[in-house]
Amino acid sequence: MDILENSEEHAFDLVFMDIQMPIMNGYEATKLIRGLQRKDVQEIPVVAMSVDAFAEDVEACLKAGMNGHISKPIDFKEVMKVIEKILFNKSMRRYNSCVMKRYLNVVLGSVLLSVGIWLFVTPNGINFGGMIGTAQLIERLFRLLVHIPANINVLGIINFCLNIPLFFFALKIMHKDFCVKTILSLVIQTVLLSVLPPLKQPLVNDMILNTIFASAICGIGVGTALSGSGCCGGIDIATMCIVKKHPDFKTGQLSIYFNIVLFGICLFFDDLKTIMYSVLFVALLYTIADRCHAQNINVTALIFTKNHQLKKTIMSTMGRGVTYWNGKGAYTETDTEILYVAINKYEVQQLNELIHEADPHAFVTLSQGSMIHGGFEKRL
Numbered sequence: 001m002d003i004l005e006n007s008e009e010h011a012f013d014l015v016f017m018d019i020q021m022p023i024m025n026g027y028e029a030t031k032l033i034r035g036l037q038r039k040d041v042q043e044i045p046v047v048a049m050s051v052d053a054f055a056e057d058v059e060a061c062l063k064a065g066m067n068g069h070i071s072k073p074i075d076f077k078e079v080m081k082v083i084e085k086i087l088f089n090k091s092m093r094r095y096n097s098c099v100m101k102r103y104l105n106v107v108l109g110s111v112l113l114s115v116g117i118w119l120f121v122t123p124n125g126i127n128f129g130g131m132i133g134t135a136q137l138i139e140r141l142f143r144l145l146v147h148i149p150a151n152i153n154v155l156g157i158i159n160f161c162l163n164i165p166l167f168f169f170a171l172k173i174m175h176k177d178f179c180v181k182t183i184l185s186l187v188i189q190t191v192l193l194s195v196l197p198p199l200k201q202p203l204v205n206d207m208i209l210n211t212i213f214a215s216a217i218c219g220i221g222v223g224t225a226l227s228g229s230g231c232c233g234g235i236d237i238a239t240m241c242i243v244k245k246h247p248d249f250k251t252g253q254l255s256i257y258f259n260i261v262l263f264g265i266c267l268f269f270d271d272l273k274t275i276m277y278s279v280l281f282v283a284l285l286y287t288i289a290d291r292c293h294a295q296n297i298n299v300t301a302l303i304f305t306k307n308h309q310l311k312k313t314i315m316s317t318m319g320r321g322v323t324y325w326n327g328k329g330a331y332t333e334t335d336t337e338i339l340y341v342a343i344n345k346y347e348v349q350q351l352n353e354l355i356h357e358a359d360p361h362a363f364v365t366l367s368q369g370s371m372i373h374g375g376f377e378k379r380l
Helices: 002-006 026-034 055-063 076-121 130-145 155-173 176-195 207-227 235-245 253-266 272-292 310-318 345-358
Strands: 015-018 046-050 068-071 298-305 323-328 335-344 363-368
Touching: 015 026, 026 046, 026 055, 046 055, 055 068, 068 076, 076 176, 076 207, 130 155, 130 235, 130 253, 155 176, 155 235, 207 272, 235 253, 253 272, 298 345, 310 335, 310 345, 335 345, 345 363
Parallel strands: 015 046, 046 068
Antiparallel strands: 298 335, 298 363, 323 335
């Protein structure tokens, strides 16, 4: 028990527990493990090993807090099956937690974006740029041609309709998970922008303040959604599809060209001052979004480890290539493997978790902002 309690965090992956022991039986030992203060120790899978294999014996093991049961005499194949099952379930829980977090990021980002548009963008006549900015122009034309009550907001519906062709385009290129998150974001935007009543006047009579707050809230929203491996629709869909096919494509180019044309058209509807505020808004928005979203920030990791399986774990779990060579510590004269891997900044946490589980004593250095060319895949 002292070994577990005094060990480094996540030092053990699994405990095989004998039921018949001289000082303390396996049931009592398992209950003590589950009652320890350290969360990583509390969650260690415990598997019983006993000659007692009746249903009531297995039930007693599970009630004591164990995760499985292996009957004696030990069958090595059975042991391997139990290990694979328990460690697979552990990996799936971690994966599901990561997936849930990313979906929450998409939802939160979409809500922030919609609130920013509702509170600051629309009341101040700021053009959002991109597909939402196009939807704003179309809405204005609709209101000129067709009588739409002032208390009805159709911006969200128009924006959703404009994104449908882009969405089907993304289905052919992007991962289905990205497409699901994108449609989720568009639905949230459509619902919120349709339900929230249009504000008759700005919150404050200061255009600069309104522009700053609009770009801050919307930029954080867009960046948060992107960090969840989704996007808020519009030009971002097309950009990510192009980057998927052409990794060296500058992600901002398409938005710049599109917005130049869009703001040129806006000159026929708005005064120059309003368009200048719109340009300022778009510039600040993308700057803030890039700060929140780490997809464009490259990181290289240099890992010194004695675990020869770590490189395979990184490649299979993260889908990143690993270069390695054999080294030796100058002080200890012990052999070690030196791994080199290039990732996006948002993948750093996942990499750290994999390293810590495989080798808690590994030495890691991270370098941010590296220029990477060649076969490096930019990811959401």
